[in-house]
Amino acid sequence: MNFSTRITELLGIRYPILQAGMSWASSNAELALAVSQAGALGVIAAGPMYPDALRAAIRTVKEQTDRPFAVNVPLYNPRAATFLDVVLEESVPIIIASQGGPKQHIARFKERGVTWLHVTASPEHASKAEAAGVDAVIAVGTEAGGHPPPDEVGSLVVVRAVVKAVGIPVIGGGGLADGAGIAAMFCLGADGVQLGTRFLMTPESNLHTAYKERALAAGIADTTLIGRGKLPIRVLKNDFTREFEAAERSGASAEDLATLSAGRTLKMAAFDGDIDRGKVEVGQSVGLIDELLPAAELVQRLIAEFETAVERLSRFRR
Numbered sequence: 563m564n565f566s567t568r569i570t571e572l573l574g575i576r577y578p579i580l581q582a583g584m585s586w587a588s589s590n591a592e593l594a595l596a597v598s599q600a601g602a603l604g605v606i607a608a609g610p611m612y613p614d615a616l617r618a619a620i621r622t623v624k625e626q627t628d629r630p631f632a633v634n635v636p637l638y639n640p641r642a643a644t645f646l647d648v649v650l651e652e653s654v655p656i657i658i659a660s661q662g663g664p665k666q667h668i669a670r671f672k673e674r675g676v677t678w679l680h681v682t683a684s685p686e687h688a689s690k691a692e693a694a695g696v697d698a699v700i701a702v703g704t705e706a707g708g709h710p711p712p713d714e715v716g717s718l719v720v721v722r723a724v725v726k727a728v729g730i731p732v733i734g735g736g737g738l739a740d741g742a743g744i745a746a747m748f749c750l751g752a753d754g755v756q757l758g759t760r761f762l763m764t765p766e767s768n769l770h771t772a773y774k775e776r777a778l779a780a781g782i783a784d785t786t787l788i789g790r791g792k793l794p795i796r797v798l799k800n801d802f803t804r805e806f807e808a809a810e811r812s813g814a815s816a817e818d819l820a821t822l823s824a825g826r827t828l829k830m831a832a833f834d835g836d837i838d839r840g841k842v843e844v845g846q847s848v849g850l851i852d853e854l855l856p857a858a859e860l861v862q863r864l865i866a867e868f869e870t871a872v873e874r875l876s877r878f879r880r
Contacts, residue, residue: 565865568731569754572677572697573656574630576601577865579744580700580733581857582758583607583634583658584708584843586768586832589615591622593766596857598623598631604857605632605658608645610829616645620652630655632679637662650674658700661709665694683711684720685727698731699724700756705737707759707785707796707845714787714794718750725751739847741867745875757864759845764857770835774854776842782849788841789823798842802826 569578579602581588588594589611594604606623608616616633623631633654635645638661646667649657657671660681671678672695680696682688688699701724703717704710711720717736725732734747735756747755761767763777776798786803787794797803806822814822830840855863 567753569698569733572731573603573754575603577861578733578754579603579861579864580632580658580735580754580756581605581761582708582735582756583609583632583660584758584762584767585609585828587762588634588767589619590768591619591626593761593764593768593857594619594631595623595626596764596766597761597861598629599627600858600861601629602861603630603632603656605634607634608641608648609634609636609639613641613644613648617648617652620648620654624652632656632658634658634660636660637664637667646671650676663694664691664696668695679733682724684713684715685723688724688728688732692728692730696730698733698753699728700733700735701725701752702734702736702756704787704796705846706735707762707843707848709793710736710787710796710845712791712794714790718746721747721752722750737845737847739850741864741869742871743847744864744868745871749875757847759847760851760860760864761857762844763848763851763854764860765854766857769832770837772835772837773831773842776837777844777848778852778854780844780848782846784849785844785846789819795823795841795843796845798837798844798848800840800842801838802841 567578581597583605585607588607594606597604656677658679678696679698680691681700701721703720704714721734731753733754734752738757739760744755786799828841830836831842
C-alpha cells in the first residue's frame with residue numbers, strides 16, 4: 563500500500579502516524595526512539611522535564627537513529643522559552659507546539675529549517691496558526707486524553723471542520739486506538755493521525771506499572787472531564803475525580819476547585835503510582851485497548867488494521 567501523504571512528505575516519515583507528546587509517558591528517549599525507528603514519528607514531551615534531561619533525551623534519540631523525531635513544547639509552560647532554545651541548539655528537526663500561539667516564536671525556527679506543527683482546538687485557531695506560518699496543524703476532539711478542547715466538540719466534527727478551514731496538512735486525533743480509527747481520519751480529509759493513549763500503553767512509555775494496569779482495565783465510559791469550561795483534563799474516574807465533582811456540586815468556589823486540582827497531579831499517578839488520588843490522564847480510546855504492545859509492533863499492527871479497514875471500504879466501489 564502506498565502511504566505517501568502530505569504529512570509523510572513533509573516530515574520524512576514512512577507512515578503518517580504521530581505518537582502524541584504525553585507528559586511523563588514520553589518525557590524520555592525510549593518511546594520516541596522506538597516509534598521513529600518503526601517508521602512513524604516519535605515525540606519527546608518536554609513539559610515535565612528539566613532542560614538538561616530534555617537535552618540528554620534528544621541526544622540519545624539522535625545517536626541511535628537517523629530517522630525524524632519531534633519535541634512537544636507546551637508554550638504556557640514556565641520553562642517554554644528554555645525548551646525552545648534547547649530544540650534549536652540540539653537541531654531537532656520537528657517541533658510540535660501546543661497551548662499557546664506560534665506567532666512570536668516561529669520566525670527563528672523557520673530560519674533554521676525546523677518544521678513547526680501546531681496543536682489547535684478549533685478551525686478558528688487552525689486558521690490563525692496557518693496565517694502565522696506553521697507547516698501543519700494537529701486537531702483533536704474531546705475524546706482525547708490530557709487537555710482536550712474546552713468546547714467539548716468531538717473529533718469527527720472538529721477534524722472535518724479544520725480540514726475545511728485550512729490549506730495546510732491536517733493531522734487528526736482524539737479517540738483513535740486502531741487502524742479503523744486511522745481510516746476514519748483519512749476519510750475526513752486528514753493527511754496524518756496522532757495517537758496518544760494507544761502509545762501510552764506500551765512497555766517503552768515512562769509510566770508507573772499501576773497506571774498502565776488501571777488503564778488496561780478501563781472501559782470506554784470510565785473517563786471524565788475535570789475543569790469543564792476552563793482548561794479541562796480528561797482522566798480516569800477515581801477518588802480524586804469523585805472528590806472534585808462532589809466539591810463542584812456543593813458549590814465550591816473556582817479558587818477552591820483550582821486548589822484541589824493543583825494538589826492532585828499527573829506526577830502522582832504517572833511517577834509515584836498513586837492512581838487513586840493522582841490524575842490518570844487517558845483518552846476515551848482507553849476502553850478499546852486490552853494489551854500492552856512494544857511500540858514497533860504496535861506501529862505494524864496499526865498499519866495492518868488500516869489496510870484491512872481500507873480494503874473493507876473498497877468494497878463499496880461501484
